Amino acid sequence: MSADHVVQLHWESRHVADGGAALSYPGISVVRSEHGEIVDRTWVPVGEEPTFADDEALIAVLHAAWRWTRPAA
Template sequence: MSDRAVHVTVQLRQVTVNAGDREVSLSYPGILLTGIEDGEQVWQRWVPFGEDPSEEDDERLLAAMHRALLWQQHELPGP
């Protein structure tokens, strides 16, 4: 059986959008889940969250973490 691990980190993502006559850069905080199998990165999932997360944001993060941990325990093929 392969060796699996899930790394959890906080990551700030930058997005540039066109706002009419200028470009605006926005930052979004989120949690980055990274699946490592036999020392190699095999998947990543970024889940955004804000300064005032909603119940829906919380549920989305919990679902992603639950799926990642099931993958780590070899109960799922991949998140």
Template sequence: MSAGDPRTGHQRGEPEDQLSYAGVLLTYLQDDVVDRAVWLPMGETPTLADDEALISALHTAVHWNRGELPEHLRAT
């Protein structure tokens, strides 16, 4: 990840007209290849609901990392 400008939220080399949003991107890797990614938007001041969504997503990611896939992530 490249350093960005904290005043604008722009990353180095990013076009000035591109928008950026506060949030967290969880990336699931399988053999060093992205299997899936989950974007969790966060406001400037995260709410309790934002915190709960992040905790839930991290909990799922930890189980996924251990090979304990939740039902909704298992291949059919």
């Protein structure tokens, strides 16, 4: 892993106001930093009953982040 490319995972909720009602969605933020500066942030929702598609979306984001940390061959 490169010290210049850092990936962090954060448990975050997204809040949405819909008229008078406020909704909150739990999820995971995958944050990519390069030389200490955030260059990308991807939020993936995580429900209480995740679907296969939810799992695949999270795996894809984590895989892309892992590959990003690897130096080019």
